[in-house]
Amino acid sequence: MHEWPRETRTDSSYRVDEIDRRIIHALMADARETSAPMIAEEVNVSAGTIRNRIRRLKEHGILTGYHAKVDFERINGRLTNLFMCNAPFEKREVIAQQVRALPGVINVRELIGGRMNLHVLAIGTDTDDLHRIGRSIAELGVEIEDEVLVQNEWDVPYAPFGPDDQPLKPPTDFISLAGDSEVVEVTVRTDAPVAGLTLQEAGRRDLLDEDVLIITIEREGTVLTPHGDTEIRSDDVVTVFAQAGIDDGALDAFLGEEAS
Template identity: 50%
Template structure:
């Protein structure tokens, strides 16, 4: 299924939220995620809503062991369809009552995977006939014994190998860059006003904060503006100071990825 193009880029907080929801979307609360990510529960709820609106979180589904529900059978059909008709046929397959999952693949003959549930083999044979009538060629099929799910490890908050990079990055002429960075709780600037950061040499004259995004608001920075954890700051900086800027907004343990 195609989705609208979006310029939205997830950051470390979004990744941690997605990881937690993939672990257990039903039992994981915004408060529990907030404790792990070190932000407020309101921030987590706002982030989840934004991820839903952007189409990144596409839904919440229960994973059911159908064999334990009166011994029902789960069957996987590996199908081949013409590429121009792939999405349309996938949508038609979804209308079959027994079908619970449809997956389209970019390449290969088996470019459409369909999962269906039935009480008896007759039910699954009826699904096969219906798929054929729709013009979907079944290359292979088999009963599903079990299925396992795991959260995407690169989104884990415990992934020490992950480099922390800017939400956005623009290189300008004249050896200058514009970066978007998410402020971390351990950063030197967190909890300070911009004036305090400047007076204490945390911010230097080569770094200019253009804007601050906080929850659903965009703030115009002033000297008395307090920088908070989870703020998304847009920064104009000289290229040779990029490493220092990362430390200011994200802490001294950050591995700089911008060269």
């Protein structure tokens, strides 16, 4: 098991979009065998973008580590046991950290409510070893309400973050304002007509509607204030304001050939 340092940021300022969700889904399915180029091909962005997104998800405390799945029963018949415990509410977090340090414990889960507010998963060489772990837990001031041997356990990726029956479309978030005005965030595709052009060049080529205003451009974690000579690049997250609303085709300049 590998966990990243705890100094990662856990603020809520980072906005997870469709690309981030697909990255999380792929890593949950198989973090060790899934590479950035594989995810990039699936979501139609560059491998560099995927690596940057993974780094940012780590920095903001969303991705916390990679965890190996082990069948301990195949290792000399070791036993996996789940202890369901009641820890004093005011001491629960401290006790959870103490329980984590006990030999044989591989997972500790704190619950918000109920008597069994602390679940402890432990591995023992035999039943005597599990009893030893149970006594160690109890000595920390925890009451073991129940315990069971775990036969099987399966993890699956979070389905709402995965692909659906349709090809992935660039993430867009619409916000309706007073009247017909709308603000939308859209990720620029590699084959988008505006990719590689400055705002002035895009305007001269009539790629942008007259009532469309680009408010910000987010690029690799940095938010840019666009000017006429600002170049629009693929994978940029562009915030667009439209006084008369977003009509069909208004975003085609950012979406490329696969725009709907």
